[in-house]
Amino acid sequence: MTASPPSDNGSAKDRPDHLLSPAERRIPAAVIKRLSLYARALQNLERDKVEKVSSTELARALGLNSAQVRKDLATFGQFGVPGFGYPVADLRKQVRQILGTDREIHVALVGVGHLGTALLSYAGFRRQGFRIVCAFDKEAKGGHVGEEQVPVYDVEELEARLAEHAITFAILTVSVDAAQSIANRLVAGGVTAILNFVPVRLQLPAQVTVHYVDLALEMESLSYYAR
Amino acid sequence: MTASPPSDNGSAKDRPDHLLSPAERRIPAAVIKRLSLYARALQNLERDKVEKVSSTELARALGLNSAQVRKDLATFGQFGVPGFGYPVADLRKQVRQILGTDREIHVALVGVGHLGTALLSYAGFRRQGFRIVCAFDKEAKGGHVGEEQVPVYDVEELEARLAEHAITFAILTVSVDAAQSIANRLVAGGVTAILNFVPVRLQLPAQVTVHYVDLALEMESLSYYAR
DNA sequence: TAGATTGTTAATCGATTAACAATC
DNA sequence: TAGATTGTTAATCGATTAACAATC
Structure with missing residues (x-):
């Protein structure tokens, strides 16, 4: 929200490389x-x-x-x-x-269903320095889940807890119906990177990066080769 | 193992398009x-x-x-x-x-850990016509797992059960150490398509197609944009 | 110095997109 | 027929690979 000097304010194409954010540098x-x-x-x-x-x-x-x-x-x-x-x-x-993986990265997870629960205990994340510090569910029982004992909050608390933990990174494992609205709230809450497991094309501002992991889609395209 | 007529036996490049298998047609x-x-x-x-x-x-x-x-x-x-x-x-x-998704596709899953268990109950697979008909684990309790009550066998039984169900499609969610050896056995048992969640490059014959879902890798590359 | 391997330019390859005649 | 949209060719774009001078 801080105003930057007009001279620094040109489009990404105008500025020299070292002044660009990772997303702006457009590395393939x-x-x-x-x-x-x-x-x-x-x-x-x-x-x-x-x-x-x-x-x-x-x-x-x-x-x-x-x-x-x-x-x-x-x-x-x-x-x-x-x-x-x-x-x-x-x-x-x-x-x-x-x-940016030279430090522990704090992550939020939204949607504590089967897949979400599994990811809360997924050792591969910890091994690479990712730590899921809080989870959200619409029917949060208030307890802790997984081997790491991650606290599960009601989605109501989403914005408040994201701010509290200064989180910019989220994993999305909610239902198809909830995905877009939750994604909007994540972004409003400061998230700029989302690992999305929900088979829905999210409409989000360009500065947010979403990686899609569509398991059923992977299976479908694999199916072409299974003969 | 059946010998085919020499005239049908040229390399894939020599044969007309309609005589090629999906993998050989080299559609991008x-x-x-x-x-x-x-x-x-x-x-x-x-x-x-x-x-x-x-x-x-x-x-x-x-x-x-x-x-x-x-x-x-x-x-x-x-x-x-x-x-x-x-x-x-x-x-x-x-x-x-x-x-090839115009019919129900039977799938085996090997490695019933956190992730494997979650996938056994993943509704997205059923919705797209995939049915996990059997699972394997090195410490199989012999019971059934997940909402679909999928039988879990000891890996010992891998070859026998694959044959029994005529399975060509597998999901791999074992440990890094076990992955290559299990993959070999899957292929020997007739599997030609593998959805591999293990962060290891599998060495398999060319006619087998492997899709890699490397969750930690997805997180790492996303991390570049989370700033 | 001789041998090895980088960083980088130029060539190749393949995939995406634009354009349009053919068709309903 | 006029309008719309396909299937396909040609042009563009971007990514991969080969080649090699520069460097340790």
Whole structure:
């Protein structure tokens, strides 16, 4: 809400790269996806005490092209050493910094049904530094759910609790009917990234990023190959 | 294992289109993904008693380009009527036929942990015609799980039960350590399509199609935009 | 220095979109 | 017939890959 100097206020296309927000820089989504793939591979390499890795090795492990690996990484800086490769620990730190996964990320989950409940106990999230700090349901019993004992609030409290925990990241596992209205409230409450499991196209302002995980859709397209 | 006549035995590139299996025809995966999107939209239109739809309407509803809709559909035949559009019920039938979702599809699920259990009760699968008919776990209690009361067998019984139910479609929700070995057994047991929730790159023969749903990876790439 | 591997440019490939004749 | 919309070709766009000079 703070007014910025008029001279800084041009459209994203006018401003130099380093003044743009991640969403504005328009790095292809595919590059960001692969970046998290690299982060995962580097995590394993670091665990295995490997100190350097070449673009060729990384590419082979992930089923990609080595030029693509180099190009992806070069988008964000010069992380490699010619003739040597990439220092694993260093590169991992950089990649996590770019992704924003170099710190614990607090997440809200809305819709504590079968799927929501499972996600509240999903170890993979914790392993990558995500922590679901509060959950919401329209029939909240007021208790705590899952192995992490996440508090479940009534959706009534959505705005208040989001503010309290300064949350910008949410997982949506409500019903089809509720999805759009809950999504609106999440965004009004400051959420800018949503992992949406509800099979509905959400209409939201452009600065909000939604990733769709449509399980039934995955099954349908897989079905084409199951013969 | 049956020998086929040498003359029928050329590489996929040599044979005419109609003699190829879905996987061999090499329709871009993106087209197949959108095809299931169309199926979903057509389902809603049919429910709402809409009788015809134009490529423009379909495109707008799904956030696509109308030329893309027409091109995608034209890949599989001439389903539209110039000057009129596409007959909803008819097109839906065709699309479902192409995807293979025009009948109930029997599915096996391996790994009855938090996520697996949730999927056993996931209504979205039933709604689209998928039925999980058996589940496997390394510590099977022998009972039935979920709202659908799916029988849970010990993984020991994997091959036997797959054969019994003639299953070609599986959902994989086991641990990272078990994933590759279970996947191998699934394939040996006749499975050709796997929806894999385990964050591991599976090494499988080319005729098997694996779709990866990597929830932590989705979170990581989303994290880039949550600022 | 010789060998290896990066960062980057140019070439290729494939997918999306525009345009329009054919058709109802 | 006039109007609308398909199926399809050609143009555009963007992403992937090959190639190689620069660098350690």
